[in-house]
Amino acid sequence: MSQFADESPEDSRDREWALVRRHLEGDRDAFRALYEKYRDKVYASALRIVGEASLAEDLAQEIFVKIHDDLRGFKFESRFSTWLYRIAVNHAINKANEIERRGRIRERIAREQPPEPPRGPDADRFADDRVIRAVGELSPKLRAIIALRYLEGLSYSEIAEVLEVSIGTVKSRLFLAHETLRPMMQGLSEEDKA
Amino acid sequence: MKCELFRDLLLDYVDGALDADTLVDYRQHYGSCAGCAATQKMIEGQEGMLAALPHPKAPDTLWGRIQHEIADRRMLTSLDRPRLRFGGWAAAAAAALVAVSCVFAVGGRAPRREDPGLPVHVVDISAQPGAPALGRMVPGYENPVPAAPLFDTLLGAGK
Amino acid sequence: MKRARAILVIAGFAALGGSIAWGLLGDVAASRDQALLDAIQDAEDAVPFAGVRTIATDHPDGAVTTVLRVRGRGGERHIEFVEARLPGGEIRRPGDKPKRGEMGPFGWMGRIRGIASGRVHGGQMARFRQSGAILQNYRLVRTGREPVAGRDCDRLELRPRSANRASYRLWADVENRFLLRFQVIGAQGGAVFDMSHDTIAFHPTFVPDDFAAPVDVKPAPAPFRIEREALSLEALRGLNYRAWLPAKPPAGFQLRAIERLRARGLFEGISAWYSDGMASVMIVQFRADNPIWVQLKPMLPGFGEGNGGGLVARRIAHAGGTLMNITLEGTEVFVAGQIVGDEMEQLVKSLKAAN
Numbered sequence: 001m002s003q004f005a006d007e008s009p010e011d012s013r014d015r016e017w018a019l020v021r022r023h024l025e026g027d028r029d030a031f032r033a034l035y036e037k038y039r040d041k042v043y044a045s046a047l048r049i050v051g052e053a054s055l056a057e058d059l060a061q062e063i064f065v066k067i068h069d070d071l072r073g074f075k076f077e078s079r080f081s082t083w084l085y086r087i088a089v090n091h092a093i094n095k096a097n098e099i100e101r102r103g104r105i106r107e108r109i110a111r112e113q114p115p116e117p118p119r120g121p122d123a124d125r126f127a128d129d130r131v132i133r134a135v136g137e138l139s140p141k142l143r144a145i146i147a148l149r150y151l152e153g154l155s156y157s158e159i160a161e162v163l164e165v166s167i168g169t170v171k172s173r174l175f176l177a178h179e180t181l182r183p184m185m186q187g188l189s190e191e192d193k194a
Numbered sequence: 195m196k197c198e199l200f201r202d203l204l205l206d207y208v209d210g211a212l213d214a215d216t217l218v219d220y221r222q223h224y225g226s227c228a229g230c231a232a233t234q235k236m237i238e239g240q241e242g243m244l245a246a247l248p249h250p251k252a253p254d255t256l257w258g259r260i261q262h263e264i265a266d267r268r269m270l271t272s273l274d275r276p277r278l279r280f281g282g283w284a285a286a287a288a289a290a291l292v293a294v295s296c297v298f299a300v301g302g303r304a305p306r307r308e309d310p311g312l313p314v315h316v317v318d319i320s321a322q323p324g325a326p327a328l329g330r331m332v333p334g335y336e337n338p339v340p341a342a343p344l345f346d347t348l349l350g351a352g353k
Numbered sequence: 354m355k356r357a358r359a360i361l362v363i364a365g366f367a368a369l370g371g372s373i374a375w376g377l378l379g380d381v382a383a384s385r386d387q388a389l390l391d392a393i394q395d396a397e398d399a400v401p402f403a404g405v406r407t408i409a410t411d412h413p414d415g416a417v418t419t420v421l422r423v424r425g426r427g428g429e430r431h432i433e434f435v436e437a438r439l440p441g442g443e444i445r446r447p448g449d450k451p452k453r454g455e456m457g458p459f460g461w462m463g464r465i466r467g468i469a470s471g472r473v474h475g476g477q478m479a480r481f482r483q484s485g486a487i488l489q490n491y492r493l494v495r496t497g498r499e500p501v502a503g504r505d506c507d508r509l510e511l512r513p514r515s516a517n518r519a520s521y522r523l524w525a526d527v528e529n530r531f532l533l534r535f536q537v538i539g540a541q542g543g544a545v546f547d548m549s550h551d552t553i554a555f556h557p558t559f560v561p562d563d564f565a566a567p568v569d570v571k572p573a574p575a576p577f578r579i580e581r582e583a584l585s586l587e588a589l590r591g592l593n594y595r596a597w598l599p600a601k602p603p604a605g606f607q608l609r610a611i612e613r614l615r616a617r618g619l620f621e622g623i624s625a626w627y628s629d630g631m632a633s634v635m636i637v638q639f640r641a642d643n644p645i646w647v648q649l650k651p652m653l654p655g656f657g658e659g660n661g662g663g664l665v666a667r668r669i670a671h672a673g674g675t676l677m678n679i680t681l682e683g684t685e686v687f688v689a690g691q692i693v694g695d696e697m698e699q700l701v702k703s704l705k706a707a708n
Contacts, residue, residue, distance in 0.1 A: 035257065043252035057253055064260045131243050150244040171205050178237045185240055266586040270608065273600040273705040309600070311702035314666045314679065319655030325669050326412065328653060332674035332689045333633050334410060335537050335546035
C-alpha cells in the first residue's frame with residue numbers, strides 16, 4: 001500500500017513520530033502525509049461502525065480534525081497509529097450509539113435490502129452485502145472490534161491498547177461478536193460450501 | 195480439556211499462537227467434541243468472510259473538508275490572541291501587544307497575559323421611553339433557533 | 354454545497370472545546386438523560402397531533418398572551434393565530450388592523466390568518482437536538498408528575514450549571530414524550546415564557562386541507578423579503594465591512610451558525626448564533642453607513658446622542674435577557690442574548706475582527 005510496506009514496526013513508528021514532530025514544528029505537509037497514510041483506514045472503520053457512507057465521511061472529517069487539534073498533546077509514548085485508532089474508534093462508537101438510540105440504523109439496513117439475490121458474478125458482492133449487514137446488526141462496541149481485527153488487521157495486544165482494555169477482554173468481545181454473527185452468517189457459510 | 199478452556203483458547207489457536215503441549219490437548223478435544231468443533235469451524239468460516247470484505251476508500255472530497263474546518267477553527271481561535279493593531283484605540287496598548295505577539299510567533303510558551311479587551315464604556319438605556327420595545331430584539335423562546343428578530347424588528351420600524 | 358459547508362462548520366464548532374453534540378458523556382445516568390431529551394425532541398415529529406396552545410411571554414412593557422391552533426404530522430406544521438392579549442388588556446384577532454407604529458407580530462402580521470404552514474423541523478423540540486451540549490451546561494432533574502391538557506406528564510427541570518442563566522421546565526407526556534408544556538424561568542426568578550397546551554389530540558384524523566397554506570396569506574412586500582444564506586467563517590473575508598466575533602463568549606456558549614441576511618436593495622448583514630444548548634445569543638451586524646440605518650438611528654431611544662469620544666456600548670436589560678449595541682470601525686453591531694448580568698459586557702469587550 002505505501003512505499004513503507006517493507007519497513008519494520010519500529011521503523012514505521014519512528015517515521016510516524018518524525019512526521020508528528022515536523023507537524024508540530026509547522027510543516028504543513030507533515031499532517032497531509034499522516035492523513036494520506038490513514039485516510040482509508042479511518043474511513044473504512046468509520047463506515048463499518050456507523051453503517052452509512054455520508055455519516056462515515058462526516059465522522060472521518062471530525063476524527064482527522066480532532067487528531068490535528070490534539071497532536072499538540074501527543075506524548076511519543078505509544079505508536080501514532082494506536083493513538084489515532086483510539087480517537088477514531090471512540091468517536092465512531094459514540095456516534096453509532098447516538099444513532100442506535102434513535103433506532104434508525106435498523107430502518108436504514110432494511111431500506112438497503114436488495115429485492116432479490118443476484119446470481120452469477122454478482123453473487124460474491126451479494127454475499128459481501130449480507131456479511132456487512134450482519135456486522136451492522138452488532139452493537140457499536142462489537143462492530144469496532146470486528147473492524148479493528150479484520151479490517152485493520154491489528155493484533156490482540158494492539159487492539160487492547162487502542163480500546164484501553166485487557167487482552168482477555170478483547171478476546172472475549174471478539175468471541176461474543178462471532179457468536180452473535182453466527183445465526184446471521186450461517187446461511188452464507190453453507191452457500192460458500194455449495 | 196474442558197469445553198470452557200477450548201473456547202478460551204480458540205482464538206489463539208486460529209491465530210496459530212498455541213504452544214506445542216496445549217496444541218495436543220486442544221486437538222484432542224476438537225476431535226472428541228462435536229459442539230466445540232462446530233464452533234471452531236464457524237469462527238474460521240466467519241474470519242474468512244470478514245477478512246475478504248472490500249476495503250472502502252475514503253472519498254476524494256474528504257481532505258478539502260478537513261482543510262476548510264481546520265482553517266475555520268484556526269480563525270476562531272486566533273480571535274482569542276492579542277493581535278498587533280494599528281491606529282484606533284489599540285494604539286495605546288501596541289507596545290504590550292508587540293511583546294506578546296513576538297512570543298507567540300516564535301512558538302514560545304510564555305504565560306498568556308489576560309487580554310483586557312476593548313475599552314468600552316457601557317451606557318444603560320433600559321429606562322429610556324421606547325427602550326422596552328427595542329428590548330424585544332432579544333430572542334424569544336418560541337423558536338430555539340432565533341430567526342434574527344433584530345432584522346425583522348428593525349425593518350418593521352423602518353417601514 | 355454552501356449549505357453543506359455551513360453544516361460542517363456547525364458540526365465542527367459543536368466539537369470545539371470538548372463539548373460534543375454527539376454526546377461524549379461517560380456515565381449511564383447521563384446517557385439516560387440524553388435519551389430522554391432525544392425522545393422529547395423526536396416526539397414532535399413522530400407523533401401526529403392537533404391542539405390549542407397558549408404562549409405567555411413576559412415583555413418589558415408587559416406580558417403578552419397568544420393563543421394558537423396547531424397541527425403537526427411528521428415534519429409538517431400548521432399554526433394558526435387565534436388571538437393575542439396585549440398588555441393593558443387589548444385583544445387582537447385575525448383581520449384586525451394593526452395600530453400605527455406597532456412593531457412585531459401585531460403589526461402587519463395581524464392581518465394574516467395562518468401564521469405558518471409548511472415543512473418545519475423543530476419548533477420547540479429542535480432545541481433538544483443538541484442534547485449533549487445541553488447536558489454539559491445544564492443538569493436534568495425530575496421533579497414529579499403533573500397533568501397537562503388532560504394527559505399525564507413527567508415534569509423535568511433543566512438547571513443551569515453557570516450563574517445568570519435561565520432554567521427550563523418541561524412537561525413531557527408520560528406515554529409518548531410529547532412536550533405539552535415548556536416554561537422558562539428567568540435568572541432572577543419568575544417565568545419569562547410559558548408555552549402550554551390547552552387541548553391536545555394525538556393521531557387525529559386529518560383532512561387534506563389541514564396542511565395547505567392559507568389562501569389569504571399575504572407574502573411580505575418584496576423589499577422586506579429577507580433572504581438567508583449560511584456562511585462559513587472563511588466567507589467573512591469576502592465582506593466589504595469588518596465582522597466582529599467574541600473571543601470570550603459566555604461560559605458554555607459556542608458558535609453554532611453564521612448567516613447572511615439580505616433584504617434586497619435595502620439591507621445586508623450577518624447574524625452569528627451562539628448557544629449553550631438552551632439559551633441563545635445572536636450577534637447581528639451590518640455597515641453603519643447603511644442609509645436606512647442612518648435615518649432610523651436617531652429615532653431610537655438612547656441612540657440619538659453622540660459618543661462624546663471613546664467607545665460606547667448601549668445596553669437594554671430586562672428579565673428575558675440583554676441587548677447591547679456598539680459601533681466598531683464602521684460596523685454596527687447588535688448583541689442580543691438570553692442572559693443577564695456581566696457576561697454580555699465581557700462578550701462585547703472581547704469582540705475581535707474576524708476578517
